[in-house]
């Protein structure tokens with residue numbers, strides 16, 4: 001019977017050879033998934049053994065990871081804001097850096113028990129909207145996405161998190177056809193320059209939806225379309241928060257200011273890079 005320690009050692013070596021960062025951590029997560037054990041148990045029980053079926057399942061998962069499939073897609077879920085989200089190849093893998101947007105909105109909300117109306121443009125897995133609904137107990141939210149496949153994942157996540165009665169999801173092209181006013185307007189639109197997309201890590205370029213990544217020639221195409229919708233749909237005093245790519249802070253701040261938003265602030269991500277622009281409708 002194969003021992004956990006030996007299996008981990010071998011998989012870590014092969015994952016490292018395939019160019020994967022953090023190969024040991026990935027090996028632990030995959031083995032835990034294949035064997036139905038907790039990652040902590042796997043870390044501590046290197047002398048434990050797997051059945052031949054469990055070992056074969058683990059080997060199949062390692063092969064998928066060597067092919068650069070993201071761990072969250074292999075496992076089918078990912079934690080964001082302390083909540084568990086279903087993740088497939090139809091949605092962007094929720095990024096820890098995007099938690100800065102949730103934190104920024106919460107810091108700007110005066111009364112967390114108010115019956116606020118939230119709209120999330122390009123909702124994907126629903127991670128941003130659902131995290132806010134989790135923190136704002138009387139708020140209701142609308143998630144818009146161009147991708148029907150993403151919307152069905154977002155709906156699944158809303159139900160699984162017990163937020164289905166306060167979240168609605170709708171297919172749409174940014175704010176087209178929508179009526180306001182909303183109190184909180186958020187978006188993490190695609191913001192990567194078209195020419196850069198093919199050179200991204202294989203986990204992103206090959207496995208994440210192009211619609212979630214490609215922000216046009218200069219990366220700002222979605223903001224140019226979205227900002228007029230934000231201005232039209234924001235109620236007086238509404239909070240707006242958009243995620244941005246590295247170096248886009250000045251351009252996106254200017255778009256928001258030009259559309260009538262005030263109190264514009266750029267918030268950093270975990271690495272200290274400007275990642276979110278917030279403002280308020282004056």
Ligand SMILES: C[S@@+](CC[C@H](N)C(=O)[O-])C[C@H]1O[C@@H](n2cnc3c(N)ncnc32)[C@H](O)[C@@H]1O
Nearest residue numbers: 092122123124145146173174188189190211212
């Ligand atoms: C960067 S992903 C963000 C997903 C999720 N909000 C998150 O933060 O993980 C951008 C999302 O915008 C959606 N999208 C792209 N173009 C759109 C459009 N014209 N109208 C609405 N959604 C769009 C994509 O399908 C994708 O789900």
